[in-house]
Amino acid sequence: MSDLTNRKPETGAFFARDREWHAPAFTPGYKTSVLRSPQRALLSLDGTISEITGPVFGHSMIGELDNDLIHNFAKPGESAIGERIVVHGRVLDERGRPVAGALVEFWQANAGGRYRHKKETYLAAIDPNFGGCGRCITDEHGQYAFRTVRPGAYPWPNGVNDWRPAHIHFSIFGHGFAQRLITQMYFEGDPMIWKCPIVGTIPDKRAIEQLIAPLDWGNTIPMDARAYKFDIVLRGRRSTMFENRMEGN
Amino acid sequence: MVQELGYLKETPSQTAGPYVHIGLTPNFCDINGVYEADLGTAMVNDKTLGERITVTGRVFDGAGAFVRDAVLEIWQADSAGLYNSPSEMRGTADPNFTGWGRCATRAEDGVFTFETVKPGQVPFKDGRKMAPHITVWIVARGINIGLHTRMYFPEETEANAADPLLLRIEHRERVATMIASREGSTYTFDIRLQGDGETVFLDI
Numbered sequence: 001m002s003d004l005t006n007r008k009p010e011t012g013a014f015f016a017r018d019r020e021w022h023a024p025a026f027t028p029g030y031k032t033s034v035l036r037s038p039q040r041a042l043l044s045l046d047g048t049i050s051e052i053t054g055p056v057f058g059h060s061m062i063g064e065l066d067n068d069l070i071h072n073f074a075k076p077g078e079s080a081i082g083e084r085i086v087v088h089g090r091v092l093d094e095r096g097r098p099v100a101g102a103l104v105e106f107w108q109a110n111a112g113g114r115y116r117h118k119k120e121t122y123l124a125a126i127d128p129n130f131g132g133c134g135r136c137i138t139d140e141h142g143q144y145a146f147r148t149v150r151p152g153a154y155p156w157p158n159g160v161n162d163w164r165p166a167h168i169h170f171s172i173f174g175h176g177f178a179q180r181l182i183t184q185m186y187f188e189g190d191p192m193i194w195k196c197p198i199v200g201t202i203p204d205k206r207a208i209e210q211l212i213a214p215l216d217w218g219n220t221i222p223m224d225a226r227a228y229k230f231d232i233v234l235r236g237r238r239s240t241m242f243e244n245r246m247e248g249n
Numbered sequence: 250m251v252q253e254l255g256y257l258k259e260t261p262s263q264t265a266g267p268y269v270h271i272g273l274t275p276n277f278c279d280i281n282g283v284y285e286a287d288l289g290t291a292m293v294n295d296k297t298l299g300e301r302i303t304v305t306g307r308v309f310d311g312a313g314a315f316v317r318d319a320v321l322e323i324w325q326a327d328s329a330g331l332y333n334s335p336s337e338m339r340g341t342a343d344p345n346f347t348g349w350g351r352c353a354t355r356a357e358d359g360v361f362t363f364e365t366v367k368p369g370q371v372p373f374k375d376g377r378k379m380a381p382h383i384t385v386w387i388v389a390r391g392i393n394i395g396l397h398t399r400m401y402f403p404e405e406t407e408a409n410a411a412d413p414l415l416l417r418i419e420h421r422e423r424v425a426t427m428i429a430s431r432e433g434s435t436y437t438f439d440i441r442l443q444g445d446g447e448t449v450f451l452d453i
Binding site for chain 2: 009010011015016017018019021022023024025027030032033034035036037038039040042043044045046047048049050051052053054055056057061063065066072073092093094095096105106107108115116117118119120131132133134135169171175176177178180181182183184198199201202206207208210211232233234235236
């Protein structure tokens with residue numbers, strides 16, 4: 001299962017999450033959070049082996065087009081409509097170390113802001129050649145990359161006239177179950193970012209800026225696709241150097 | 250001035266949103282042909298060791314309505330109490346058991362289901378044994394950061410009474426929110442996000 005057998009596995013507990021940096025659970029500007037936020041305090045506990053460990057996903061499970069949303073749902077010879085972009089970056093941990101072998105999954109609306117989902121009723125058209133999902137596994141430097149079309153802005157029933165900025169959802173699986181993270185990537189310069197109640201759940205402007213991918217002109221492919229760079233940081237791990245461990249632990 | 254610590258900040262979480270299925274369980278929402286199968290649907294095969302169990306349940310919001318658009322992931326030890334992970338240093342886990350599952354709640358009735366095996370006991374940091382448990386992570390529209398909890402087993406009365414995590418729960422009546430109910434080989438674990446009977450969620 002593991003592609004990382006030459007790497008010494010780490011067994012330290014993860015740094016405590018900075019829950020002032022993340023959004024709180026109850027954020028009434030984002031209406032659905034009102035009834036879906038716990039009211040009792042979380043029970044805090046230093047990570048045990050149940051959270052320090054996690055499964056490994058092999059590169060072998062990834063299909064050839066899994067990271068090419070322009071083609072992975074398209075009919076042969078056709079492709080998705082929209083602004084062609086490459087999104088790439090690194091998955092690091094808080095210590096700045098690359099997270100190799102991380103499973104990165106992503107999903108998004110099409111160029112018109114329409115999701116391919118049966119619950120979705122927005123009147124913008126479905127693109128018959130666009131599914132909207134992709135995945136890849138980071139290499140030994142923590143790098144990932146995928147090709148897609150830039151998603152459109154999307155209206156949603158929250159406030160009377162709320163629109164999501166263009167965004168791509170990311171799900172990241174690092175090396176431990178406690179690192180599990182789902183987030184959203186936004187695009188540099190989009191004025192919708194600062195109007196969005198979901199973005200606004202995050203209290204600190206610097207944390208929001210961590211979700212905004214800059215245009216990466218250097219990696220833009222002439223006559224093909226512009227590039228955006230989006231680095232992702234997962235929780236770091238404590239060194240086990242000084243931890244007292246009982247026999248058999 | 251002292252040296253800079255130089256640590257990075259964790260990427261902030263955002264909600265998985267109502268269309269999380271497109272990314273995590275595309276076949277479940279009829280996006281077929283991109284991936285052969287949705288990840289995490291098969292935890293066991295014919296050769297998996299241990300007692301076969303079904304874990305099922307629903308997720309309820311603060312008004313008592315079931316959540317139709319959640320995705321749950323579970324992570325657990327094999328029947329011998331070993332994790333199928335490179336960070337498992339105590340031995341080699343059952344190669345026919347992934348230990349990891351992912352399941353969306355059904356839109357019509359909110360039910361999630363995992364076919365798995367009953368986990369063995371694993372040690373707490375100080376060497377005490379934790380009672381058999383399954384680690385659960387929940388994301389959905391309206392949940393800004395994934396919620397962690399654990400499912401424990403009702404027949405493990407003694408082990409549960411000695412479990413280091415359950416012992417930390419100050420309001421003792423809340424311990425019951427982490428213990429499934431059992432009928433034969435099926436365990437039902439309902440999760441209440443808010444209000445009466447609110448499930449204990451973890452910062453771990």
